[in-house]
Amino acid sequence: MKIRTESLSKTYDKKNQALRELSLDLNLNGIFSIIGRNGAGKTTLIRILSTELMPTSGKGFINDLDVVEKAEVVRQEIAIVPQEARPLPWLTPLQTVSSYLMWRGYSYREAKEKGKEALRELGLEGKEGEKSRKLSGGQKRKLMVATVISSEAPVVFLDEPTTGLDYLSRKELWQLLSKMKKDRSIILTTHYLEEAEILGDQIMILDQGKLVDIGGIDHLRSKVKLPYVLKVHSGNFKIEDDEVQVQPVSEKETFVYGSASKIYGLVPYLLTNKMKFTVEEASLSDIFEQYLGNEEEGGNDEKEDW
Amino acid sequence: MKRRIGSQIMASILVNSIYAMINYPVILINTLLAPLAILAVVTFASRGTLLPVAAVGALIMNMVSSGTSLQQDLSHLKNDMRLQDMIVSSPTSSLVYVVGMAISEIVYSIPTLAFLIILNVLFVKTTALGAFIIFLDMATIFTFSISLGFFLSTFTSDIIQSWGFSGILSPLLTTIPPVYYPISYIPLPYRYLAYLSPTTYASEIAQSQTGFYSPGAIGFAVSWIVLLSVTIVLTYLALKRSRWREN
Numbered sequence: 001m002k003i004r005t006e007s008l009s010k011t012y013d014k015k016n017q018a019l020r021e022l023s024l025d026l027n028l029n030g031i032f033s034i035i036g037r038n039g040a041g042k043t044t045l046i047r048i049l050s051t052e053l054m055p056t057s058g059k060g061f062i063n064d065l066d067v068v069e070k071a072e073v074v075r076q077e078i079a080i081v082p083q084e085a086r087p088l089p090w091l092t093p094l095q096t097v098s099s100y101l102m103w104r105g106y107s108y109r110e111a112k113e114k115g116k117e118a119l120r121e122l123g124l125e126g127k128e129g130e131k132s133r134k135l136s137g138g139q140k141r142k143l144m145v146a147t148v149i150s151s152e153a154p155v156v157f158l159d160e161p162t163t164g165l166d167y168l169s170r171k172e173l174w175q176l177l178s179k180m181k182k183d184r185s186i187i188l189t190t191h192y193l194e195e196a197e198i199l200g201d202q203i204m205i206l207d208q209g210k211l212v213d214i215g216g217i218d219h220l221r222s223k224v225k226l227p228y229v230l231k232v233h234s235g236n237f238k239i240e241d242d243e244v245q246v247q248p249v250s251e252k253e254t255f256v257y258g259s260a261s262k263i264y265g266l267v268p269y270l271l272t273n274k275m276k277f278t279v280e281e282a283s284l285s286d287i288f289e290q291y292l293g294n295e296e297e298g299g300n301d302e303k304e305d306w
Numbered sequence: 307m308k309r310r311i312g313s314q315i316m317a318s319i320l321v322n323s324i325y326a327m328i329n330y331p332v333i334l335i336n337t338l339l340a341p342l343a344i345l346a347v348v349t350f351a352s353r354g355t356l357l358p359v360a361a362v363g364a365l366i367m368n369m370v371s372s373g374t375s376l377q378q379d380l381s382h383l384k385n386d387m388r389l390q391d392m393i394v395s396s397p398t399s400s401l402v403y404v405v406g407m408a409i410s411e412i413v414y415s416i417p418t419l420a421f422l423i424i425l426n427v428l429f430v431k432t433t434a435l436g437a438f439i440i441f442l443d444m445a446t447i448f449t450f451s452i453s454l455g456f457f458l459s460t461f462t463s464d465i466i467q468s469w470g471f472s473g474i475l476s477p478l479l480t481t482i483p484p485v486y487y488p489i490s491y492i493p494l495p496y497r498y499l500a501y502l503s504p505t506t507y508a509s510e511i512a513q514s515q516t517g518f519y520s521p522g523a524i525g526f527a528v529s530w531i532v533l534l535s536v537t538i539v540l541t542y543l544a545l546k547r548s549r550w551r552e553n
């Protein structure tokens with residue numbers, strides 16, 4: 001699948017710039033993770049690409065189809081779970097999934113069958129006949145995911161699908177998404193950076209409506225100054241070196257960030273002093289922090305009209 | 307895959323009326339109370355003489371209520387549940403969505419409609435042609451209010467706003483204008499104000515078929531022309547100017 005934007009901008013209420021001249025050109029097989037701080041513009045971008053929201057200027061394309069001009073065609077190909085979507089409380093989970101499928105044009109019977117299957121895949125089969133208002137928060141979220149993955153849409157947008165899911169449910173969903181990505185493309189936003197890293201074949205960092213960087217995890221790692229981390233199991237490990245960054249994490253642990261040569265250069269010292277440690281490549285969280293952590297005030301200026 | 311428009315329409319009907327009615331049967335009488343209350347007041351206050359007018363008036367009110375409840379239901383599904391976002395980016399077009407939702411409002415008020423139709427058959431004297439004209443009249447005012455409801459709902463951004471709209475529309479369109487009583491009951495200078503409401507024309511058409519008002523051929527034609535024009539304009543606005551995709 002191809003996603004392309006040309007100077008895509010969105011300004012809400014003539015003053016709140018959510019996207020600023022965003023241009024990207026992506027050939028995607030699998031999962032595209034979009035990360036960024038609260039208010040970075042992730043939802044805005046997804047809503048424009050899924051034909052829900054008009055851009056203020058610029059263009060967006062899904063598989064070379066203009067999301068404004070060719071919206072009707074694009075809509076045949078996509079399905080979305082919006083960030084704030086909730087199941088209707090007066091429907092049962094099965095009614096929720098099957099009615100969505102009927103809106104996509106499936107017959108009543110097909111919709112029921114596929115609905116049951118999707119609920120089973122998300123571990124909701126016991127809840128089929130209950131009213132959705134009786135589901136827990138995480139179960140409601142899973143139900144929303146079930147609606148779109150049961151559909152035939154080859155391009156699926158999931159805006160924070162795992163928020164509120166317990167750790168095991170999240171891992172189950174990862175497996176499900178990894179299975180799904182074989183025959184469709186998934187565009188996903190998340191605040192769980194571990195998830196963005198594990199799932200994302202391509203990862204995009206957005207900040208204040210602008211593209212910070214985009215690419216696979218190795219590409220992102222190659223762009224930061226400190227791509228390796230040394231985790232020393234000691235609270236008072238100190239070194240004097242401008243080219244590494246020492247971060248005491250707790251009484252028991254200190255992280256040291258640096259280049260490969262710097263980090264591996266420390267290993268002999270640790271060995272002779274019989275200190276316990278591990279060396280790892282920087283995770284997406286580390287990279288994210290290096291990209292965005294040094295700003296004065298993070299995120300977008302959240303001005304509320306009171 | 308082959309997409310069935312019938313299924314898409316049925317989905318709206320199931321979600322917005324049938325599943326709701328099955329899961330919460332108490333709402334079956336929900337739509338009956340408002341028209342019944344006014345009907346009772348008008349009938350008792352007129353010592354029964356206005357029962358036929360009020361019976362037809364209650365039908366008109368029921369049609370208008372379908373539009374105001376459509377407006378509320380759509381606002382709720384759009385703003386609180388974010389369902390409309392999912393529909394907008396699905397193969398269902400706004401027209402198909404609204405047609406389904408409009409039918410769902412009729413289905414939702416079937417118990418009320420059945421009751422009012424029986425009441426009309428029992429107490430309203432008219433000819434077969436008259437009954438047919440009343441039917442067309444109802445269909446027109448239904449189209450008018452559904453279009454209005456959809457148009458407004460796409461501009462609401464929260465439920466309080468949508469309560470505001472329906473709270474204003476319902477009395478302005480049904481309780482105050484001469485829907486439950488003949489227009490001749492309004493003193494002259496104020497009578498012209500009544501003509502600001504499209505329901506006045508709908509009720510003149512209905513009342514002309516039940517012998518409570520004789521507008522003459524020209525008056526009758528004028529009522530139809532105004533009612534149809536307003537309906538066409540609103541339907542056009544609903545189809546072309548609604549904010550299906552957000553700005």
Ligand SMILES: Nc1ncnc2c1ncn2[C@@H]1O[C@H](COP(=O)(O)OP(=O)(O)OP(=O)(O)O)[C@@H](O)[C@H]1O
Nearest residue numbers: 012016018036037038039040041042043044045300
């Ligand atoms: N409907 C709206 N009207 C006005 N401003 C909006 C609207 N939606 C979003 N914004 C603003 O646009 C900016 C980007 O919001 P967006 O929802 O795209 O962020 P996000 O990256 O999805 O954040 P989060 O991680 O919190 O979901 C924010 O500053 C927000 O205040």
Ligand SMILES: [Mg+2]
Nearest residue numbers: 042043044083
């Ligand atoms: Mg968001």
